Amino acid sequence: MDLKTMPNNDxxxxxxxxxxxxxxxxxxxxxxxxxxxxxxxxxxFKEKLNEVLQEYAGxxxxxxxxxxxxxxxxxxxxxxxxxxxxxxxxxxxxxxLGQALLAKRMGKTKLVAETGAGQHGVATATIAAKFGMECKxxxxxxxxxxxxxxxxxxxxxGAEVVPAESGSQTLKDATNEAIRYWVAHAEDTxxxxxxxxxxxxxxxxxxxFQRVIGDESKQQLLNRIGRLPDKIIACVGGGSNAIGMFYxxxxxxxxxxxxxxxxxxxxxTSKHAATITNGKKGIIHGSxxxxxxxxxxxxxxxxxxxxxxxxxxxxxxxxxxxxxxRVEYKAVxxxxxxxxxxxxxxxxxxxxxxxxxxxxxxxxxxxKDMSKDEVILVCLSGRGDKDMHTLQSVFxxxxx
Amino acid sequence: xxxxxxxxLKAERLFIPFxxxxxxxxxxxxxxxxxxxxxxxxVLELGIPYTDPLADGPTIQAASKRALLNGMTLTQAMELxxxxxxxxxxxxxxxxxxxNPLYQxxxxxxxxxxxxxxxxxxxxxxxxxxxxxxxxxxCKSKGLALISLIAPTxxxxxxxxxxxxxxxxxxxxxxxxxxxxxxxxxxxxxxxxLVKGEATIPYVVGFxxxxxxxxxxxxxxANGVVIGSAIVEQIGKHEQALKxxxxxxxxxxxxxxxxxxxxxxxxxx
Numbered sequence: 001m002d003l004k005t006m007p008n009n010d011x012x013x014x015x016x017x018x019x020x021x022x023x024x025x026x027x028x029x030x031x032x033x034x035x036x037x038x039x040x041x042x043x044x045f046k047e048k049l050n051e052v053l054q055e056y057a058g059x060x061x062x063x064x065x066x067x068x069x070x071x072x073x074x075x076x077x078x079x080x081x082x083x084x085x086x087x088x089x090x091x092x093x094x095x096x097l098g099q100a101l102l103a104k105r106m107g108k109t110k111l112v113a114e115t116g117a118g119q120h121g122v123a124t125a126t127i128a129a130k131f132g133m134e135c136k137x138x139x140x141x142x143x144x145x146x147x148x149x150x151x152x153x154x155x156x157x158g159a160e161v162v163p164a165e166s167g168s169q170t171l172k173d174a175t176n177e178a179i180r181y182w183v184a185h186a187e188d189t190x191x192x193x194x195x196x197x198x199x200x201x202x203x204x205x206x207x208x209f210q211r212v213i214g215d216e217s218k219q220q221l222l223n224r225i226g227r228l229p230d231k232i233i234a235c236v237g238g239g240s241n242a243i244g245m246f247y248x249x250x251x252x253x254x255x256x257x258x259x260x261x262x263x264x265x266x267x268x269t270s271k272h273a274a275t276i277t278n279g280k281k282g283i284i285h286g287s288x289x290x291x292x293x294x295x296x297x298x299x300x301x302x303x304x305x306x307x308x309x310x311x312x313x314x315x316x317x318x319x320x321x322x323x324x325x326r327v328e329y330k331a332v333x334x335x336x337x338x339x340x341x342x343x344x345x346x347x348x349x350x351x352x353x354x355x356x357x358x359x360x361x362x363x364x365x366x367x368k369d370m371s372k373d374e375v376i377l378v379c380l381s382g383r384g385d386k387d388m389h390t391l392q393s394v395f396x397x398x399x400x
Numbered sequence: 401x402x403x404x405x406x407x408x409l410k411a412e413r414l415f416i417p418f419x420x421x422x423x424x425x426x427x428x429x430x431x432x433x434x435x436x437x438x439x440x441x442x443v444l445e446l447g448i449p450y451t452d453p454l455a456d457g458p459t460i461q462a463a464s465k466r467a468l469l470n471g472m473t474l475t476q477a478m479e480l481x482x483x484x485x486x487x488x489x490x491x492x493x494x495x496x497x498x499x500n501p502l503y504q505x506x507x508x509x510x511x512x513x514x515x516x517x518x519x520x521x522x523x524x525x526x527x528x529x530x531x532x533x534x535x536x537x538x539c540k541s542k543g544l545a546l547i548s549l550i551a552p553t554x555x556x557x558x559x560x561x562x563x564x565x566x567x568x569x570x571x572x573x574x575x576x577x578x579x580x581x582x583x584x585x586x587x588x589x590x591x592x593x594l595v596k597g598e599a600t601i602p603y604v605v606g607f608x609x610x611x612x613x614x615x616x617x618x619x620x621x622a623n624g625v626v627i628g629s630a631i632v633e634q635i636g637k638h639e640q641a642l643k644x645x646x647x648x649x650x651x652x653x654x655x656x657x658x659x660x661x662x663x664x665x666x667x668x669x
Contacts, residue, residue: 010530020499020526022455023561024551024575166461167451179454184576186553283500283526284452296473297504298451 003250003326006317011200014323016316019199021179021286028186033201035106040208045105052097056130057087059094059212063220068347069364076230076370078363080380081217083241084352088123090382091213091241092194096123098209100131103190110134110189114164114178116143116171116237117308117355118150119382120194125159135159138178140170143307150386168301171237171311175285195238196315199286203315210244217377218248225375231256231366234379235358236329237273237309239318241381246327256328259318260362262304263331273302274331275314276322284313290322305334305390306354308382336361338394341384353382354390401545401566405492405520408442409568409602414624415663416604417631418445418496420463421480422472424635428642428652432635433484435652437491439659443568444489445523445626446481448474448497455498455525457579459629462636474501474510481517492520494547494567499526511538521545521567529561536564550603551575552591562598569603570626571595573618579629580610592621615662627662634658 006013019029039045053059062085066078083091096113103111111128114137115121121137128135137154141163144151154161162181167173175197182191196203196210221229232249234242236259246257264272272278275290282291284299292300292312304310321327332340337354340361345351352360356379363378370376384391417436421429433444449467453460474497481493495514502510502524514522521544527535532546539546545567550558552575562569571592574585585591588605595603605618606626618625634655635642641651 019528019530021528022525022551023528023549023557024455024553024572026528026530026557027551027553027555172452176452176454180457180577183455186575281503283498283503285454286526288503291500293500293504295504296475297501298468298473299500 003321003324004247006320007200007204013317013320016288016319017200017203018288019286020283020288021199022183024183025186029199031106035102036201036205039102039105045101049098049101052101053094053212057093057097058085060216061085063217063224066344066348069344070367072347073364073367075367075372076374076376077372078367079221079229079375079377081213081245081377082380083213084350084356084380084383088119088126089385090119090123090353091210091244092120092123093126094212094244095194095206095209095240096120096127096192099190099192099205100127100133103133103192104131106190108188108190110136110185111192112136112138112178112181112185112189113192113194114138114171114174115194116174116311117306118143118147118154118386119308121159121161122150122153122157124192125154125157128159129157136162136181138162138164138174138181140164140168140174142169143171143174146307146390147386148389170307172299179285195240196243196317197238197285197287197313203287203317206240207243207247207317210240211247213241213244213379214246214248217245221377228252228255229375229377230370231258231376233258233260233359233363233366233376235260235309235355235381236314236318237262237311237355238313239315241379243315243317245379250326257326258362259327259329260358261329261331262306262309262358263333264303264305266333267331271303272331273304273310275312276318276329277331287313287316289313289316289319306337306358308353308355309358330362332358332361340364350380351384352380353384354387356381402492402520402543405443405545405567408492411442413619414442414568414602414604415440416443416445416624416626417441417659418447418626418628420447420449420460420467420632421477422449422467422470423463423632424466424639424643425470426472426476426480427645428648429480430484430487431648431652432655433489434487435656436659437489439656440663441491442624443492443494445494445496445628446477448477448495448501450498450501453498455577457577457629459633459636460578463632466639474505478513478517478519481519485518494521494523494545495519496523499524507535507538511542511544514544515542519544521547523547523549523570525549529557540566550595552585552587558594559598562595562600565601568601568623569595569599571603571605571622572607573605574608578607580633581608584608584614589621612662630662631655631659
């Protein structure tokens with residue numbers, strides 16, 4: 001299989017991907033492609049990145065055997081890759097560090113980012129503080145409400161949080177606003193995209209900065225159980241933790257890879273964010289991918305209780321892997337995710353992010369039907385601290 | 401390229417106004433198109449409302465929203481053109497649409513329909529040179545001009561874009577999204593000089609031009625101007641009047657007055 005050789009020189013994963021952006025940005029994108037190639041061929045860049053990943057971000061993150069959960073379910077052994085224990089609380093920091101180092105190397109002094117749940121915004125604000133760069137983070141008004149704590153964290157870190165007031169006032173609109181800002185300021189500003197979306201080379205670049213999750217997991221499992229897992233499950237909004245986890249395993253055909261989208265109130269309703277499950281091919285934020293839209297090509301509003309998953313598009317590499325049937329994509333409802341989150345908290349003393357809880361819910365379902373000597377690896381992409389506000393309102397009202 | 405467009409582009413000081421289709425109602429768009437032709441427009445740029453217009457600023461986003469409320473789509477917007485023609489519009493029409501609505505409609509189908517409807521060209525702001533090869537070939541086969549954008553940041557790309565461009569070159573006067581501005585890009589002059597060196601077809605300036613002084617200045621450096629947000633803003637101001645047949649004519653006359661002021665020198669007393 002040549003799945004790992006994607007994207008090609010045109011930035012395509014099969015037919016997906018590409019560079020659908022205004023001409024005003026093309027020079028900035030060409031500059032980024034050149035800067036990225038140069039950096040990735042420079043061993044000192046990689047050394048520097050590894051150094052900050054270890055001594056600042058806290059890699060490697062642990063691999064935890066969820067013993068109580070596995071026993072209670074009575075099926076496959078469930079292991080958790082603990083990206084929740086990374087500095088700032090989610091896998092997002094891996095990519096933010098990589099891109100910020102690249103931005104500095106390219107002589108940019110300012111960072112602009114978009115954020116949904118706030119985790120990417122926090123990661124970007126964090127490294128901006130560390131590297132002495134100016135930072136602006138666009139965030140939907142609705143998300144600012146849901147994720148007040150993260151807004152405060154970003155501000156404490158010295159970033160400016162700019163409310164995106166258009167459309168549904170969530171991640172899609174924050175992304176539109178960040179791109180609009182970038183169009184006007186590309187000369188001194190680096191756009192630090194938080195997922196494997198956007199125009200080429202972003203999907204490739206972000207994947208390569210996130211593959212550390214899968215690379216580490218592989219080594220840790222080989223050391224621990226002496227073999228690869230039977231299944232790997234990760235949640236998919238834009239899809240960066242999932243692709244980071246899956247990518248090193250793409251050639252390992254005996255490992256089933258499962259991406260979990262947000263089904264919200266259910267994929268039969270209009271309130272979900274299950275892009276691959278229910279979307280059609282389309283163009284959003286620079287890429288051809290699966291997209292939630294109406295007949296006329298107007299983008300429709302996604303919904304999920306998790307602010308990090310309600311994005312109408314998905315990384316183009318996921319679209320490609322779905323068509324190639326290398327990764328299977330499922331959808332999990334708000335309700336199932338919250339139950340899974342609650343179960344993990346009570347059994348293991350780990351409060352997962354609502355995003356990651358979608359992957360957990362699918363893992364529990366699948367583990368039941370598997371034997372005890374089989375292994376599921378779940379990417380616990382982030383921790384639930386940021387979701388306390390949401391969880392409190394849901395669980396206290398008993399609305400679960 | 402259509403004879404209509406070829407002839408229109410021979411004019412000096414090209415004036416290319418922009419309207420969002422269906423803003424605030426389809427009937428108003430038709431009447432406005434005719435009024436703009438009477439006011440001296442050489443080419444009409446007809447914008448397709450879109451939920452996520454990345455290259456547009458708040459004014460045109462608001463117009464898109466007004467039009468989307470009426471359910472305006474690429475299909476319906478294209479159907480407005482034969483209606484305009486029936487009522488006497490003779491100037492060429494360029495459809496301005498984003499890549500996704502076009503992709504859903506189908507590139508092939510778009511080119512066929514556009515040709516049937518006497519549409520003369522198309523501009524897709526998020527379909528840069530690198531992504532436009534196949535579509536450009538389809539357009540060419542039906543005599544439809546695919547209009548290229550060039551930005552002040554395009555630098556070495558100018559040559560490449562200009563060498564395969566059709567119709568006219570649309571030079572972006574400032575970085576950022578559409579919308580009127582007090583100041584245009586500081587390097588605009590040197591940018592336009594670069595374009596001049598490469599252009600074999602007319603080149604016009606757009607994005608941010610909103611007053612007579614800017615129009616005059618751009619006419620000195622280029623073959624003409626595109627005026628979008630400044631006109632769309634006027635339409636927004638007259639939204640209620642434009643919606644009703646009884647008050648539409650009066651509103652249109654006021655917008656005509658605004659356009660006249662943009663194009664012609666104030667009377668010196």
